Amino acid sequence: MLIRSFASSFSALALLSxxxxxxxxxxxxxxxxxxxxxxxxxxxxxxxxGDPGALVRVTANSRVGVLLDELPASIRDRSAKTLIEKxxxxxxxxxxxxLELTTYRLVFRSTYYPxxxxxxxxxxxxxxxxxxxxxxxxxxAAAHRETINGHDYVVVDFQFDTALLAxxxxxxxxxxxxxxxxxxxxxxxxxxxxxxxIVQRTGYACMDEAQFPPNSVxxxxxxxxxxxxxxxxxxxxxxxxHQHMPLPTLSCxxxxxxxxxxxxxxxxxxxxxxxxxxxxxVRVGEVTNPNGADLSVVKSExxxxxxxxxxxxxxxxxxxxxxxxxxGWRRLLQFNASEQNTGVDPVHxxxxxxxxxxxxxxxxxxxHNIFEFSACHGHYHFSHYGQFHYGAQDGGKRAFCxxxxxxxSNNESSPLDSPYYDCAYQGIxxxxxxxxxxxxxxxxxxxxxxxxxxxxxLKFQSNPDAFLCEGDPVYTRAGDLAFxxxxxxxxxxxxxxxxxxDFFSDNWAKNNEQAVPVTLPKAGxxxxxxxxxxxxxxxxxxxxxxANSTLESCAPGQVVTRTCSIPSGSAPQVARWCEASKxxxxxxxxxxxxxxxxxxxxxxxxxxxxxxxxxxxxDAEPGGSYAxxxxxxxxxxxxxxxxxx
Numbered sequence: 001m002l003i004r005s006f007a008s009s010f011s012a013l014a015l016l017s018x019x020x021x022x023x024x025x026x027x028x029x030x031x032x033x034x035x036x037x038x039x040x041x042x043x044x045x046x047x048x049x050g051d052p053g054a055l056v057r058v059t060a061n062s063r064v065g066v067l068l069d070e071l072p073a074s075i076r077d078r079s080a081k082t083l084i085e086k087x088x089x090x091x092x093x094x095x096x097x098x099l100e101l102t103t104y105r106l107v108f109r110s111t112y113y114p115x116x117x118x119x120x121x122x123x124x125x126x127x128x129x130x131x132x133x134x135x136x137x138x139x140x141a142a143a144h145r146e147t148i149n150g151h152d153y154v155v156v157d158f159q160f161d162t163a164l165l166a167x168x169x170x171x172x173x174x175x176x177x178x179x180x181x182x183x184x185x186x187x188x189x190x191x192x193x194x195x196x197x198i199v200q201r202t203g204y205a206c207m208d209e210a211q212f213p214p215n216s217v218x219x220x221x222x223x224x225x226x227x228x229x230x231x232x233x234x235x236x237x238x239x240x241x242h243q244h245m246p247l248p249t250l251s252c253x254x255x256x257x258x259x260x261x262x263x264x265x266x267x268x269x270x271x272x273x274x275x276x277x278x279x280x281x282v283r284v285g286e287v288t289n290p291n292g293a294d295l296s297v298v299k300s301e302x303x304x305x306x307x308x309x310x311x312x313x314x315x316x317x318x319x320x321x322x323x324x325x326x327x328g329w330r331r332l333l334q335f336n337a338s339e340q341n342t343g344v345d346p347v348h349x350x351x352x353x354x355x356x357x358x359x360x361x362x363x364x365x366x367x368h369n370i371f372e373f374s375a376c377h378g379h380y381h382f383s384h385y386g387q388f389h390y391g392a393q394d395g396g397k398r399a400f401c402x403x404x405x406x407x408x409s410n411n412e413s414s415p416l417d418s419p420y421y422d423c424a425y426q427g428i429x430x431x432x433x434x435x436x437x438x439x440x441x442x443x444x445x446x447x448x449x450x451x452x453x454x455x456x457x458l459k460f461q462s463n464p465d466a467f468l469c470e471g472d473p474v475y476t477r478a479g480d481l482a483f484x485x486x487x488x489x490x491x492x493x494x495x496x497x498x499x500x501x502d503f504f505s506d507n508w509a510k511n512n513e514q515a516v517p518v519t520l521p522k523a524g525x526x527x528x529x530x531x532x533x534x535x536x537x538x539x540x541x542x543x544x545x546x547a548n549s550t551l552e553s554c555a556p557g558q559v560v561t562r563t564c565s566i567p568s569g570s571a572p573q574v575a576r577w578c579e580a581s582k583x584x585x586x587x588x589x590x591x592x593x594x595x596x597x598x599x600x601x602x603x604x605x606x607x608x609x610x611x612x613x614x615x616x617x618x619d620a621e622p623g624g625s626y627a628x629x630x631x632x633x634x635x636x637x638x639x640x641x642x643x644x645x
Contacts (some may be wrong), residue, residue, distance in 0.1 A: 047181065051274040053412030054171045056164040056178060058123060060189075060267045061136045064095045065148075065155030067194040067201075067260060071633060072572045072602055076152065079537070079634045083154040084143045091143060094535060095131050095158050098195040099123065100223045102267060104208060106187070107405055110185065112229070119174040119417035121187065121269060123162065124410035128282040130161040148193060151261040155193060163282045164269075167430075170415030173268060184270040189226040190253050192260040198222045200540040200592050205248040205255035206230055208241040211423050214317070217244065218439035219591060220306065220527070221543050224405075228252050285409025285431055288503045289343035292471045295305035296511040297462050298338040298408065298433055303516050305335035305458060306438060307447070307526035309581075309588040311617060314476060317376040322396060323442035325449065328620060329581040329588060331526070332444040333390055333518065338406065339462040340433035342511070343504075344413045347468050348425040349402055350383070352479070360526040367488050368483050368497035370467065382426070384467040384488075385434075388445055390518065391456030395445035402468075404432035448584070452520040459515040469501035470508045491615070518620075524549065524586030524627065528576070532635055539574040539600050542591045545631040546639070551580045551587065554613035556623035562644045564599070565606040570640030572602045572633040580625040582597065587627025596626060600633050601642060 048054065066083050068076050100225040105112065106122045123129075135141045141157040142595050148155065192198055198206060199219045207217045208227035217225050230241035231251040242248060248255070256262035288294045310316050314327045324330050341347050351363045352371055365371050382402055388395030403426065404418035414431020428434050436443045445458075463470065465488065474482040481499050488496040521529065524547050532543040554560045566573050575599045578590035592598055597611035604611055616623040630642045 004290055012614045021040065045635050048168055048274070051168060053279060054164075054168045054415075055165050055272050055275060055278060056166070056171065057270045057272050058160075058162050058164060058267060059270075060099070060265055061156050061157070062095070062098065062160065062191060062265045063157045063193060063263050064091065064098045064195065065143075065146075065153040065261075066094075066535065067197075068152040068154065071541060072600055074602060074604070075572055075634055075637075078287060080145045080154050081632075081637065083386060084145070086143065090535060091133065091156050091158075092131055092194065095160070095224075096126050096129060097161060097534060099129070100126070100189050101191055101195060101226045102187075102189060103223045104225060104227050105189070105229075109187075116176070117173075118176070119170075119187075120404075120407070120421065121164075121416060122407045123267075124164055125408065128162055128284060128410065132159045132161070133157065134159045139452065146308055148258060148261045151193075152632070153193060153261065154178075154404050160267075162498055163272075163278060164281050164416060165284075165410045165412065166414060166416045167412060170417045171271065174416040178269060178271040181271055182276070183274050184268060186266040186268050188264070189264050190256065190262050190264050192256050193263050194260060196536050197538070198226065198260070199539050200542075201259045202250075202252070202255035203248055204242055204244045204587065205250050206252035207244075209226050209243040209321060210239050210241065212243070213441035214243060216437075216440045218308075219593075221437040221439040224435075224437045224439075240258040279412075283411050285340075285411050285414065286342060287344060287411070287413050289471070290413075291344070292504050293343035293345045293347045293428075293430070294470050294504065294508065294511070295339045295347060295428070295468060296342045297460055297514040297517065298340050298435075299514040301336040301338040301435060302458060302460055303336075304438060304512055305333060305516075305518055306530065307521060307533045308332050308334055308591075309479050309526060309590070311588075311621075317374075318442060320376040321374065321381075321442055323444070324446040328582055328618065329448075331448045331457065331523065331584070333447045334438035334444045335458060336435065336438050337385070337386060337388070337443065337460050338433045338435035339428070339512070340406075340408045341428040341430055342409070343470070344430050345472075346418075346420070346430055347402075347428040349468075349499075352424055352426050364481060370496060370498070372490050382467075384465040385462070387461045387464045389457075389459040390445045390447055390520075391450065391454075393445055393447060393450055393456075402426040402428065402434050404429040404434065406435045407431060408433050447520055450520060453522050453561060455517055455519040457515040458518045459513065461510070461513045463512055465498070466501070466503075466509075467498050469499060469503075469645050471504035472502040474500035474502060522586075523584050524589060526589040528591065528629060537634055538632045539576075539598055539633060540592045544589075544635055545574070545576060545589075545629040547587060547589065547632065548628045549583075549586075549629050551625050554624055554626065556613055557615045558613050559610050560596075560613050560626075561608065561610050562597075563606050563608040564601050564642055564644040565599050566603055566642055568603055568639040570603050571637035572600050573602050573640045573642050574633050575609075575628045575642050575644070576631075576633050577626050578629060580627045581621060582625060583620055587629065589629065 135157040143156040145312030177185045207225040401423040404420040418429035420427040483497040486498045528545045577596040578587045580587045614623040
């Protein structure tokens with residue numbers, strides 16, 4: 001900030017004189033809010049005074065496995081043998097996927113401890129995780145078959161070890177017990193032993209949807225919503241776990257016990273002495289602006305993308321928010337998008353009356369129309385977060401809330417804590433990022449009208465309108481943000497003002513754009529026809545299927561009966577029936593939860609199943625059409641021909 005440059009060349013008296021003679025200056029906020037951003041500092045006294053940063057060792061014992069319950073009994077033994085013989089790398093990725101289920105609780109940790117101030121303790125980047133396949137006593141462990149609370153498993157025990165590297169003063173703000181060397185804290189966790197297919201197996205029982213738009217949870221993004229403490233709720237509330245109807249009838253832990261099997265453990269955080277060698281081993285993240293804030297698009301997040309299909313009714317918020325080009329069946333390119341603050345100071349927005357609790361007292365940001373109220377969603381939107389494109393297809397601007405949700409950096413410039421942990425107080429902490437996962441409503445580009453198969457660049461440009469300060473915010477003499485007029489207008493024609501900023505360089509936006517090539521499959525293909533990359537098995541997975549391009553007809557609203565068989569000697573096959581679109585002339589590649597029917601077929605005998613024929617949705621979509629998708633029950637088996645009469 002400018003205070004630092006002034007202090008290097010002016011006396012304290014001269015600095016006060018300069019500030020007194022100016023109506024606006026780039027200084028830290030003086031709002032008095034106890035969550036206001038703290039400038040980067042290394043000031044710590046006592047036993048840590050000479051240390052450039054802080055180290056917290058993180059350890060845990062757990063077990064991870066593959067649930068066999070959903071496989072036909074005829075292939076369980078050989079499937080278990082195949083899994084036991086998998087290389088260590090297979091189990092390493094599965095263990096990491098289980099540990100990532102700590103994300104929600106550790107990012108929003110303060111809400112779990114309302115009586116004593118505690119903040120985030122998110123695990124560092126998984127590239128610096130150490131996992132050893134040992135039991136809790138440290139003895140070498142191997143994958144083996146075991147029955148756990150009535151569930152058939154291949155399971156292996158493991159030990160986890162890593163270290164948090166952070167700005168010193170933040171450690172005690174995150175956890176008061178870490179204020180001295182040897183101080184420790186244990187955070188409790190209940191994990192599904194098999195971290196895959198959680199939504200398919202337990203529904204929304206473990207999904208915390210508070211403050212997210214409707215329909216944000218999907219099967220591929222559970223780490224952003226997994227909350228072991230979700231309980232049975234009588235009705236949806238803005239702060240409760242559950243927004244999706246019907247509400248779950250089991251708590252998360254009970255649902256895990258009944259349908260998956262769970263492991264209870266604790267993640268141990270222990271403050272350790274400064275160790276330069278260890279710090280070098282776990283340090284992650286570059287600093288691109290050592291004197292303020294800077295945003296960088298995270299390319300690896302953009303590489304997480306998928307094609308799905310969704311029917312959008314005319315009264316949908318997606319229509320009101322212009323997230324799709326038209327109502328009806330739409331083919332959507334969903335993707336993660338995240339921008340990281342690679343500077344040393346926060347990107348600060350501040351107070352937002354997100355749910356309009358005080359309509360007669362607008363916040364500073366809403367009074368300048370930076371945040372605009374969405375009548376459909378019932379909260380404020382920030383419309384200047386990012387611009388998206390797929391080839392020539394404009395994806396528009398997307399955003400609803402600016403939070404610190406991912407601590408990408410693990411270094412001395414990045415605090416462990418962030419004041420931006422909800423939509424009521426918004427910004428991005430130094431070293432942190434604001435991630436929009438692919439499943440969130442409107443986090444997509446409507447590619448229905450894009451010819452396929454084809455390959456184009458998926459592009460994300462963050463902060464396109466310079467509303468987020470990448471440098472030093474400009475404040476008035478009273479300590480309030482200074483604003484300037486812009487050419488933008490709200491939907492009602494009101495003028496929009498922009499916070500003033502002293503951008504740190506003329507080339508401040510050079511890292512604000514990334515693009516990755518994405519191949520759009522032909523109509524009728526998408527997520528469920530893509531390769532399974534996380535070891536998903538069984539009939540409930542949403543990957544590894546093959547589309548039958550021939551559509552079948554039926555009488556809308558009537559019951560359809562189909563008897564299916566596979567040739568003698570074939571491995572068990574899964575058949576999934578999905579609604580088809582007349583407009584797109586293709587099946588809608590549905591997830592298991594949206595399937596008309598989803599069954600496993602064995603060679604022993606033909607299998608008969610019934611399902612409702614798709615009903616009329618509109619004049620353009622009269623119903624009466626469906627498609628079949630098939631795949632092996634256990635990946636690696638030979639694909640068989642499924643014949644249905």
